Amino acid sequence: MAGVRTVRGRMMPLERDDVDTDQIMPKQFLTRVERTGYGAHVFHDWRQDPSFVFNDARFAGASVLVAGSNFGSGSSREHAVWGLLQYGFEAVVAPSFSDIFVGNCAQSGLLPVRVQHETYRALLATVEADPGAEVVVDLEDTRVDWPAGTATFDIDPMVREALLHGLDDVNLILAEEEHIVAYERRRPSWSVRVPVEGSR
């Protein structure tokens, strides 16, 4: 995963709270064993409704999704993040997110941008008045700019760090091998171990 510093683009307004990952990536697309091919299925069920914002040509090509609070709630499926990225989103702006969703964003390079409710409202008003309006999300400065305003945003500093530098947790953890081995030696002898034989 490459590091991300800024995202600049147009917005897609999704004025709903509690958007859960079952909506973002419905279960019928979870049987795939690959990490790709999810972009076309984002919000599949909601897109059946012609009036759904994803079907509105004015917002085609938007790279910043603006949504209500508790975005990405529910299932831990990382497929939701993959789908949003593969559809073309680079950032999601919302008043709050579910923890697991943010964790998944940090692993895949989608920016979870937590803004004050007033900022959320201002961005919705902006895109409503001008669907072509651009926002800039600056992860280095934790700031979001739109034509008529600017605000800071919240992000877990560790998530910010991971996204800015495109950190790979496995490499970071493997560098600690010595300490992991030392820890494993200290574990109680009765700690659970499941032999493969007889497990079937």
Add this chain to the structure above:
Amino acid sequence: MGSTLAQKIWDQHRIGEVRGRDLLYIDLHLVHELGSQAFGGLDLRGLPVRRPEQTVATMDHNVPTGDRTLPIADPLAAKQLQVLRDNCERHGVPLFGLGSARQGIVHVIGPEAGLTQPGMAMACGDSHTATHGALGALAFGVGTSQVEHVLATQCLLLSPLRQLAVDIEGALAPGVTAKDVALAVVATVGFGGAAGHVIEYRGSTVRAMSMEGRLTLCNMSAEAGARAGLIAPDATTFSFLEGRTYAPSGDDWTAATATWARLRTDDDAEFDSVVRIDATTLEPTVTWGTTPAMSAPVSGRVPRAEETASHSQTERALAYMGLAGGERIVDLPVDRVFIGSCTNSRIEDLRAAAAVAAGQKVAAGVRAMVVPGSMPVKAQAEREGLDAVFREAGFEWREPGCSMCLGMNEDVAGPGERCASTSNRNFEGRQGAGARTHLVSPEMAAAAAVAGHFVDVREVR
């Protein structure tokens, strides 16, 4: 200042700090068939599974629950299961797969096999991993990438947690269950209201709960949005665990229980927040909307949009649910009944539902299914004759899996069908496109199946 239980377990597993995050050792990692991309990532890195003997896989999300002698109809599902089997074989990971006497829902098999133990740090690529906290484990639900990290390193990099105590006091009235308590917690804390927190459930109500009840309660920590939920281990925990396949035995049992007995929040520990719930006021509860926080007591009514804090959201939920607002809960008809899922598919759940169904008949036009959480639950229920009770009453008795909880297999409700479900999520389309889910306890689900509409289970028992 003392420490909370969660903080103690965290500290005991903390290997160090890496760029601001804590490196935690994971004692036990549970895997299911939707995580194939994590094994794929491992292959790209050319890494083995670091501790296959601390990893256990099962097949639950997409498996058919009908006749298992038949081939799996969905080729993608069949491939996904085969990929898991291949990955487990290649990496030496024990698999409780289809055909095994231990197959079942990942959050049912852990406690049941004695794999889940007090004081553990656990991970699973599933949001309901908090279930295992019922035994005093700190159990994290993670996405696919972090499943890969655990496979590769047996560790996770995590940001520190905030601490929320949910204190539940008082005796539950007859007919009121752990499920109703869990729904009350979600309604009180809010859907997603515990984000960033680990919940410790405390109080006399929790202490009096059976292990099955505690598993139900901790399970729905996910709906409160918590990163984990847990209960301090006690005599109930130890007697549940003793003698289970992977629980320590002999001298190891003595040593383990001595350690586990110390796992409790210090009296002077401070939580970031505390929520109190009076359990004596709870009734059997039914959700009416599209988040698990949208619920009402069975004696109550569906709210009108204008009576709620968020009009537009309620309006949208009511429209999806085919409700106007103002209906009495007991007047809502049901088309489908689902008794199952990692929330309510354990033996005690099935006993409770069977007690209501015994000698009754499922109402005309209602399709009701019982899906045990695991093969051992199914076998136990059959030893007790519960399968016969359900079958005679007109319920389908099926094979273990997630089934209608998420409808990845063919177990789905149709558009507009109203389902009384013992699962944990009533999201739009969760049980099938257009399907309308009402979350309830197993007793309430069985009673609704018999009546053809919701009823107060206290009046039929």
